[in-house]
Amino acid sequence: MAVEGLQKEPQSILVTGGAGFIGTHTVLQLLKEGFRVSVIDNLDNSVEEAVDRVREIAGPELSRNLTFFLGDLRNKEDLEKIFSQTRFDAVIHFAGLKAVGESVAKPMLYYNNNLIGTLNLYEFMTKYGCKKMVFSSSATVYGQPEKIPCVEDFQLKAMNPYGRTKLFLEEIAQDVQKADQEWRIILLRYFNPIGAHESGRIGEDPKGIPNNLMPYIQQVAVGRLPVLNVYGHDYPTKDGSAIRDYIHVMDLADGHIAALRKLFTTEDIGCTAYNLGTGSGTSVLEMVAAFEKASGKKIPFKLCPRRPGDATAVYASTEKAHKELGWRAKYGTEEMCRDQWNWASNNPWGYRPPPQS
Numbered sequence: 001m002a003v004e005g006l007q008k009e010p011q012s013i014l015v016t017g018g019a020g021f022i023g024t025h026t027v028l029q030l031l032k033e034g035f036r037v038s039v040i041d042n043l044d045n046s047v048e049e050a051v052d053r054v055r056e057i058a059g060p061e062l063s064r065n066l067t068f069f070l071g072d073l074r075n076k077e078d079l080e081k082i083f084s085q086t087r088f089d090a091v092i093h094f095a096g097l098k099a100v101g102e103s104v105a106k107p108m109l110y111y112n113n114n115l116i117g118t119l120n121l122y123e124f125m126t127k128y129g130c131k132k133m134v135f136s137s138s139a140t141v142y143g144q145p146e147k148i149p150c151v152e153d154f155q156l157k158a159m160n161p162y163g164r165t166k167l168f169l170e171e172i173a174q175d176v177q178k179a180d181q182e183w184r185i186i187l188l189r190y191f192n193p194i195g196a197h198e199s200g201r202i203g204e205d206p207k208g209i210p211n212n213l214m215p216y217i218q219q220v221a222v223g224r225l226p227v228l229n230v231y232g233h234d235y236p237t238k239d240g241s242a243i244r245d246y247i248h249v250m251d252l253a254d255g256h257i258a259a260l261r262k263l264f265t266t267e268d269i270g271c272t273a274y275n276l277g278t279g280s281g282t283s284v285l286e287m288v289a290a291f292e293k294a295s296g297k298k299i300p301f302k303l304c305p306r307r308p309g310d311a312t313a314v315y316a317s318t319e320k321a322h323k324e325l326g327w328r329a330k331y332g333t334e335e336m337c338r339d340q341w342n343w344a345s346n347n348p349w350g351y352r353p354p355p356q357s
Contacts, residue, residue, distance in 0.1 A: 010065065012036040013260070014088045014130075016073060016121065017095030019046035021204040022136070022193055025253040026092060028054050028202070031062040033257055040082055041095065042072040045207055049351040053201045073117030079124040090132035090263055091125060092256055093118065096165070099211040100140070100309070103162035114165035122176055131183045132263045134256055135173055137273065138166045139191045139245070139314055148281070149317035152189070152273045159309045170273065177271035184269045186259040191245035191277030191316050193252050195336040196343035203343030204249075205350030213284060214246075214291075214340055221297045221341070222348035228299055230284055232306035237313060241284035245277035245315035248331035248339070252276055258327040277316030278329040287333065294337035295345070 013030055017023045018039030023046075030037050031054070039051060048068065055063040067086075071078030073095055096114040097103070103110040125131060140163030141156045158164040170187050177183040194214040196203030209225075210216040219225040233240040255276040262269060282290075288299050322328045348354065 010034050010036045011089040011264070012038070012086055014082070014086075014091045015039050016091065016093045016117075017041055017046075017136075019043060019048060019050050019068075020094055021046075022190070022249060022252055023094045024050045024054050024202045025197060025249045026094075026256045027051070027066065028057055028197065029250075029253040029257055031058045031065055036065040038067045038069065038082065038086055038088070040069045040071045040073070040078070043070065045097070047205070047351045050202055050205070053351075057197065057199050057201055073120050074113065076120055076124075079120055083124045083128045083130075087128070088125075088130045090134065090260060091121065091130060092134045092136075092260070093121060094136045096136070098138075098162060100160050100162050101211055101307075103165075104160050104309070107161040110161045110165050115168060118169050118172070122172075126180075131180070133173070133183075133185045134259045134263065135169065135185060135187050137170055137187045137189045138163065139189050139275070139277070139316065141167045141170060141189060142314065144311040145314060148313055149279060149315050150275060151317045152275060152320055159311075174271045183271070184263045184266070185271040186263060186269065187271065187273040188255060188259055189273055189275050189316075190252060191247050191275070191314070193249045194246050195248040195250065195331065195339040197250065198339055198342070200339075200342040200346040203340070203347065203350075205347075205352075213244075213287060217288060217291050217299055218340060218344040220299050221291070221295050222344055224348065226300070228288065228301040229304045230288075230301050231304050232310060233303040235306070235312045237283055239283050239285045242310060243281035243283050243313035243315065245280065246282055246287065246333060246336060247277050247329055248336045250339075251278075251329040251331055255321065255325070255327050258321075258325040262325055272324075274321040274325060275316035275318055276321060276327075276329075277318055278332075279316055279318040281313055281315035282333055287337075290333045291337045291341065294334065295341040
């Protein structure tokens, strides 16, 4: 008599900062891929409503595999509580502050939050024998690159405290792995994540004035902000505005799944970095035009001087991620803008109700 195929226990993943923009989209993909997911977030720059909406999109069946903890990585009691309750197979580490301008004004806040939280996380992962991590790094580690596209083995040099926290954490990851070969760590260097889930139910919802281009454009489009400031219009580019590599957040989420699979299947991965971008650059003014087309809205903008520390052009070489992770970005600027507008027009105030007039 043939034995029925045994149901394999789903692998359990801890997602730090899982209520944030990239976190929510990745958690959704993890659930769809059959993982069990625990989210820990201190809701500093996010809301629990975002996690509820992930449940809503995933449906009741898959949502049973999602648990939310309100907690802070700087608080060891919170980590003890979550690690003692669940045995994790891997951690995806998003939690961290990420505004360049704020980091310049408040460097200690960034060093305290991003470094101490991560050191505590390593301590508890070690204590509980979970030695696989996908770390959320950033293209800011390339600083002002001497040539483009950015290749993973370039010399790294961050230009602001936020970028330095990512650079220091990459170096810490290398040291941790070198000291204990059981660790497998993938560092994912994101370029510029934009867009939203096609349902329009989850998306980027920064607190305060947005630091990134697309949420800013979006808030101008829905009437929350009067005008878009374009910083730098005298760069040596075709239209004078800076060039960046924008990537759809769903492509980014899939990149995390690909990285996890790599961690589970490759014993000698060590500590390795991969760029996640599209491999091509789009200027700020081109992005404004693409969003106008997708939304049918005119975006008034004001040309302003360059911001200190901003690079002229930064985009990714994506060969390594394609070759070793089998991952490649699928979406172009048209889909990015379409999905961003779908989210914005359905949620003009993000996850919050509109203010009482």
